[in-house]
Amino acid sequence: MMLTEETAVPVEALPVEPFKDHLRLGTGFGESGLQDGLLESFLRAAILAVEARTGKALIARNFTLRIGAWRGRAAQPLYIAPVQTLNGVTTIEADGTEHAEALSRFRLEPDAQRPVLAAVGTTLPTIPSGGAVRLSFRAGFAESWEGLPADLAQAVLLLAAHYYEYRHETALGEGCMPFGVTALIERYRVVRLFGGGEG
Incomplete structure (x- = not known):
């Protein structure tokens, strides 16, 4: 991820x-x-x-999330909030070939802590063996x-x-x-x- x-x-x-x-x-x-x-x-x-x-x-901007396997069969957490819009879903073959998925196959489920990309239907599209999926979205409070x-x-x-x-000051610890x-x-x-x- x-x-x-x-x-x-x-x-x-x-x-x-x-x-x-x-x-x-x-x-x-x-x-x-x-x-x-x-x-x-x-x-x-x-x-x-x-x-x-x-x-x-905080300030709205564009992000991508690349994953090799869905977290769940019907939904995938996006790991950052709040998500405003879904811009694209792309499946990627093992050889790098990309396929744009229809956005009508997905819906955003807003959540203050962990928004979710959910399937419209029963399951999310299959990720190719050895490949990945790239989710593009815009997130931010304002x-x-x-x-x-x-x-x-x-x-x-x-x-x-x-x-x-x-x-x-060089003595301050990380974090x-x-x-x-x-x-x-x-x-x-x-x-x-x-x-x-x-x-």
Whole structure:
């Protein structure tokens, strides 16, 4: 299974000016734009970290999920939420030949934690022996920063500020996340039941 981000968060969707206000940068420094690239990199890192912890896409963009076998005969979890639209389903032969499946054979079952691609009918199409299937879809809470839930937006700003403040610190362990951020994102974290089995 491989989940791939096909399009990055666009620069215009990054809250650079709100981030400057959050950091309380001096007017001369904050308005110069000299560090906009650096601030954008911290925002991107914070967005990706929050997404990794929650299993949620914040700013909407395109993803693909490539799998070698269906998780269930009639439905396949998509491993990221919320999914907005299904863009394509492609079966791939062992030799790399691709076949586009009719989207009318599928339906999306929205879920706050784990949306599902379900068959219209009894079963999903057969994946060729030695081959795979590629699912293309668009996922995210909003097209712009202003559309995000307030707690997730605040969590990103807090985490990006943490990265900014400790940008020269080399002793911080991997996965370090301030308590305020974890508290804000806790309700969005995926609850795993049944040991990850089908159900």
